[in-house]
Amino acid sequence: MNCLQLTLYPSITLALLDENLVKIFGVKKGVWAGDDLYISSRWYDPWKYINDATGHLRDKIHVLAEKFGRCVGISISPGDEDLLFVVAFLTQNTNYHTNVLRWTRVLFSKTENLAEIIETASSIGRSYQLQRLPQAVKAYIELGRPRDRRELLRVPGVGPKVADLFLLFAGDTTTAPVDKHFMRTAPRLGLNGKSPNSAYCRKYTCDSCPLSASCLRGQAAEKLGRLAGWVQTLAYLADKGVFGDFI
Structure with a gap:
């Protein structure tokens, strides 16, 4: 896959495109994904937020940014x-x-x-x-x-x-969806939290939740900030076997 394909593969914006990556649903019909600031992910540069990574994660996030920061992004589609x-x-x-x-x-x-x-x-x-x-x-x-x-x-x-x-994929990059792919891959970064507890999520925000320190979603938000969603995207691609050398 090329960089645009790698960016789109995990994104739910892919559902709005045809096999040639042309927009067929929602706003901006007829636009090729690579020409759009948001769908192509040119709006998001992980290097801008590199200092959001804290503690022991910082060195590993630098490695990821060196490998993928100019290639894999977060594809969104405002208005859709x-x-x-x-x-x-x-x-x-x-x-x-x-x-x-x-x-x-x-x-x-x-x-x-x-x-x-x-x-x-x-x-x-x-x-x-x-x-x-x-x-x-x-x-x-x-x-x-x-x-x-x-x-x-x-x-x-x-x-x-x-x-x-x-x-x-509505643009909040502090958000990291915790799925089986992130659960399997996150320990390689030093994140070892559990899946979010739905009852607590409905009652608390992450920064006030008593389970946040042991929750993978809470850990990602606290320790990765605006890089959380990008790191989860890389984790998804790695666990899917799209690229072999993750971290």
């Missing part, structure tokens, strides 16, 4: 947050590249309107993700299309990983 919420919700317990991209291609080809997605989603397939999507989208609208993590966690079916995935 509603569609990105749909994509993020559908990623639960399934293969993103096999299933979610297929589901969203069919769904968004029919409609990009959330009210119509509520009526249409369950007819796309029988998976529980699609069957639960209408209730989630309805709650998302009723809650005012939230960008706050605890508000997102009020949406039925949205847990910490889905909320953080959405927030990361």
Whole structure:
């Protein structure tokens, strides 16, 4: 993969592009990903935030920045947050590249309107993700299309990983979605936390949570700052075997 492909592979913005990486859903239809400041990730430079890394992580993050800082970024698509919420919700317990991209291609080809997605989603397939999507989208609208993590966690079916995935690719790079890939790879960086506890996430922010010190999401936010989402992106690529030498 080239740098643009590496950046897009983990991103939920990939669901808005065709096989030639041209925007076919949402705003800016017809734009090639490499020409867009945000989708290409030219808006994000990890070197700007290199001092966010603290303590024993600093040297390892420098190594990652040297290897990948000019290549792998974070692809976002401002103005497409509603569609990105749909994509993020559908990623639960399934293969993103096999299933979610297929589901969203069919769904968004029919409609990009959330009210119509509520009526249409369950007819796309029988998976529980699609069957639960209408209730989630309805709650998302009723809650005012939230960008706050605890508000997102009020949406039925949205847990910490889905909320953080959405927030990361809506541009909050302090957010690191804790999935199996990050859990397996983070210890190589010296991060050894547990998965977020949903009940505590709904009650506390990370900086006030009593479990934060033992939570991988809390550790990443505290010790990596605005690099947290970027490091998680690299961890995803490494665990997927996209590149061999991670750290």
